[in-house]
Amino acid sequence: MSPQYHKDLYISWEEFHRDARRLCEELLDRDAYKGIVAVTRGGLIPASIVARELGIRLVDTICVVSYHGEQGQQQTEQAKVLKAPEGDGEGMLLIDDLVDTGKTARTVRECLPKATFATVYAKPKGRPLVDTCVREVSQDTWIRFPWDTELHFAVPLADKARKGSQDESD
Numbered sequence: 001m002s003p004q005y006h007k008d009l010y011i012s013w014e015e016f017h018r019d020a021r022r023l024c025e026e027l028l029d030r031d032a033y034k035g036i037v038a039v040t041r042g043g044l045i046p047a048s049i050v051a052r053e054l055g056i057r058l059v060d061t062i063c064v065v066s067y068h069g070e071q072g073q074q075q076t077e078q079a080k081v082l083k084a085p086e087g088d089g090e091g092m093l094l095i096d097d098l099v100d101t102g103k104t105a106r107t108v109r110e111c112l113p114k115a116t117f118a119t120v121y122a123k124p125k126g127r128p129l130v131d132t133c134v135r136e137v138s139q140d141t142w143i144r145f146p147w148d149t150e151l152h153f154a155v156p157l158a159d160k161a162r163k164g165s166q167d168e169s170d
């Protein structure tokens with residue numbers, strides 16, 4: 001976890017599915033869409049759920065990669081589009097799992113300025129860049145998505161506390 005993140009938020013598959021369906025409910029009340037554009041890679045998972053719930057069969061991708069670069073003396077972070085659909089995105093629904101700093105959203109919006117942009121989760125810096133989201137978390141939270149994690153044995157709290165006090169006395 002990078003130093004700017006102080007909290008971990010673990011999301012289970014069930015929780016993600018529930019949140020993604022809440023997003024679908026909100027989207028149903030808005031316009032009808034010709035198709036979906038999933039922002040790779042995290043957007044592929046909610047895009048499938050949205051396509052199912054909204055009865056949309058046309059699903060495309062915008063393939064984006066984030067990288068670290070240097071500008072003068074400063075480290076910069078940029079998002080690069082590897083492949084985008086043709087057109088300006090009119091009538092299309094852009095789906096991503098998360099908007100964090102807004103770096104990806106800004107780049108994607110430049111490519112498809114007329115698309116509606118929806119994410120399941122949003123952090124304050126990126127929230128103004130998307131039209132809708134269902135769950136907002138603080139900027140210093142690192143979201144652990146279920147496809148990035150695996151089940152592990154959890155050490156009982158009492159054992160953890162005992163080990164902590166042992167470490168202190170060593």
Ligand SMILES: O=P(O)(O)OC[C@H]1O[C@H](OP(=O)(O)OP(=O)(O)O)[C@H](O)[C@@H]1O
Pocket residue numbers: 039040041042043064065066079096097098099100101102103104105126
């Ligand atoms: O608002 P930002 O700071 O740009 O962060 C949001 C982006 O970060 C994640 O993708 P990631 O860069 O981890 O790539 P991946 O989905 O291909 O793993 C997520 O799926 C968003 O696209």
